[in-house]
Amino acid sequence: GSTIGILGGGQLGRMLAMAAAQLGYCCHVYAPDGDSVAADVSAGFTCAPYDDTGALAEFAAACDVITYEFENVPVAPLPSLGDTPLRSPARALEIAQDRLAEKRFVEQHGGTPAPFMAVENEAEFTAALERIGTPGILKTRRDGYDGKGQWRIMSPRDTEDLTLSGKQLIYEGFVDFTAEFSVILVRGLDGEIRFWDSAQNDHSSGILSRSVVPAGAAVASQVPAARELAARVAEALGYVGVLTLEFFATEKGPVFNEMAPRVHNSGHWTIEGARTSQFENHIRAICGLPLGLTDTIVPAVRMDNLIGEEANDWLSLLADPANHLHLYGKAEINPGRKMGHVTRLLTDGHG
Ligand code: ATP
Ligand code: MG
Ligand code: MG
Secondary structure (H helix, E strand, C coil), X not given: CCEEEEECCCHHHHHHHHHHHHCCCEXXXXXXXXCCCCHHHCCXXXXXXXXXXXXXXXXXXXXXXXXXXXXXXXXXXXXXXXXXXECCCHHHHHHHCCHHHHHHHHHHCCCCXXXXXXXXXXXXXXXXXXXXXXXXXXXXXXXXXXXXXXXXXXXXXXHCCCCCCCCCEEEEECCCCCEEEEEEEEECCXXXXXXXXXXXXXXXXXEEEEEEECCCHHHHCCHHHHHHHHHHHHHHCCCCEEEEEEEEEECCEEEEEEXXXXXXXXXXXXHHHXXXXXXHHHHHHXXXXXXXXXXXXCCEEXXXXXXXXXXXXXXXXXXXXCXXXXXXXXXXXXXXXXXXEEEEEECCCCC
């Protein structure tokens, strides 16, 4: 069989490797942390820093195709992968890992982000506060996830304790949204695009807590425009694989939040709830196989993340026959850490 290389060692890589195994592929994980829940279910593991060009070259030589499950893999060392194809493309990674580049790129393709300004010093922050006002959110341009590296500025007084000292930041206006949703698509090697139903997403303290399909009416009316944008972005990038765009549904239409050049937490419901999961279709796409159908196979689906201590309850969750329990096999429970998720197939929107 062929070998799929995965850059990144977390639960997304784990679920990709499980989908790949079903189709007869072996996976080889590359991650800097020796404690990898993706490597636990894979045939090969290279534990090395992302900028170790020798280790990257050796890894690539052992793989037929390479993908990534972590959007902050540094782009500069990736040419060391040589001739082994990287799917999704490095350009998608480069754009998605910088909030400033990402918002500009999406704007160029007709999308509407929240008002934003780059901030690297006090003067730029003052200018951004004057132009955009409060409330707003100051975010690190790079490396943020699960709401980390963000400071909510409810009033100008909240800026007093902040020291900016040359960090690359972005200040964006706070969006008054009715709901949040995501568009998840898969694009095949031949350019064909398929969408899953959009989930309505609830966050708590910046972390996704629940995704529900179908989304409510306020979201449903905005999905077509959001899909058009996502498809334009995918085409412009020559994208192959699963791509996610996060949106706020507002009275003025969909406001783009951010994109992820990978499978997404808000698509975990597709494992049981869709004809083909996001993980399987990502594997199909990067391997040049025909894509599977993406339609939802039940009237409604709900996915709840198990964050930190919530996973301690797993035995009672397992005892409920309506639950599909997924545990990621992480050794340590930390507050705010994604430990697993539970999916329920519902007969209507309220089960
Ligand atoms: P992820 O884990 O999704 O990558 P992240 O750290 O990149 O998270 P964001 O998606 O930027 O963070 O923000 C996390 C959440 O914070 C959003 O889903 C939303 O609930 C809230 N949020 C972020 N930016 C804004 C904004 N401009 N206006 C209103 N709410 C926001
Ligand atoms: Mg993000
Ligand atoms: Mg997000």
